[in-house]
Amino acid sequence: MNGPQDLGGMMGFGPVVPERDEPIFHGEWEKRALAVTLACGALGQWTLDESRHARETIPPPHYLSKSYYDIWITALEKLLQRHGMVGADELKHGAALHASAPTRNPALTADRVASALAKGSPTERALATQPRFAIGDHVATKVMHPTTHTRLPRYARGKTGTVKFIHGAHVFPDTHAHDLGEQPCYCYGVEFAATELWGEGADPTLSVMVDCWEPYLEQAS
């Protein structure tokens, strides 16, 4: 969706301000926000793609004024309610008032944290079919504006680039975010010249690599 998450090329946010000797967390609550988000993800009720979509459906004025961990927590509240695990009444009262819907996995325990983090969630899948495109192919990205989740940024839609890498077949976020299955397809590293992306005045020395799933691409003439 054309949500507030799709920031590439926007202007007016001011300079990047690196914080010298930045701490890993700015306060206790950030630690708990990270840990609660990861622990809830481990319950298996939603995919990483669904959680990304939950974040990008935060209305733009809110998204753009929140810190990133606040974005995470806001999305987590939404996911927990959607999946019948926490009710709005409970969030309001700050206490459990009824039982959660059953979860796929039991609560993550301390002894399983290391193995869960070490395992991660690989998204590459074996596919019997061959990739449609080859390295060096000229490809064009589709013009599309789905109201659902996609990982093709607006700035890279309807543009022509060159396939530089074939990353193998990966879970397709556009379906996976919406409980429509993994539907793995080939994912390509596509290079776009800045002049193609940004037109007149673009930095002639710049190119941008975007990882594009096969359904995003057409053969370019």
Next chain:
Amino acid sequence: MDGVEKAAQPVHPPSMTHHDHDNDHHDHGHGHHHDHDREHSELSEVALRVRALETILTQKGLVDAAALDAIVETYETKIGPRNGARVVARAWADPAYLARLRDNATAAIAELGYGGRQGEHMQIVENTPDTHNMVVCTLCSCYPWPVLGLPPVWYKSAPYRSRAVIDPRGVLKDFGVTLPETMRIRVWDSTAEMRYLVLPMRPAGTEGWSEEQLAHLVTRDSMIGTGLPLTPGASA
């Protein structure tokens, strides 16, 4: 409100960045002092929501407090940019390792014991005398956790995510880095689950250095592409 903005640079209007900038002038030897201030002002807002959420989830048996502690401890003590620095230093020192990194970065990084969440599919991108690489995630905050740790606030912020793909030289200027005008810049937008680690060029004057010595020259930002490695004279 002011305190909230300080505590966690929002994704956000430029006026707020000045507060963070002010913090740069604080004595970080006394970091606890202003962290403390931050927490007090935070508790009225999102911190209370996080606390409520943790309480509800714990009461329901959906999260285990000890597991939360273990997650935090992992990212505070075990996973961070020193991991990536060891990967880079070995690549500089050992051509056979560099070849394995080029061939299969996930496997080569796993040789050093790093991998897993947000580093399931790694690729290295090598700086050369002609090309500089920089990594961003314009759509969220994708970042190679096993080798770099959790992303800094600026990496997740709107100023970086919006400008990295259209004006990387301007972004580099914010980091005090100026590249030759003719140098090619390749920006990697992490739109999929591939995670990119920039392999900076080995600084001159480090012939014969051990991996451990070399690792000290590798900064986090040099592995994102918003910085360059330290030079031998500046390493101490």
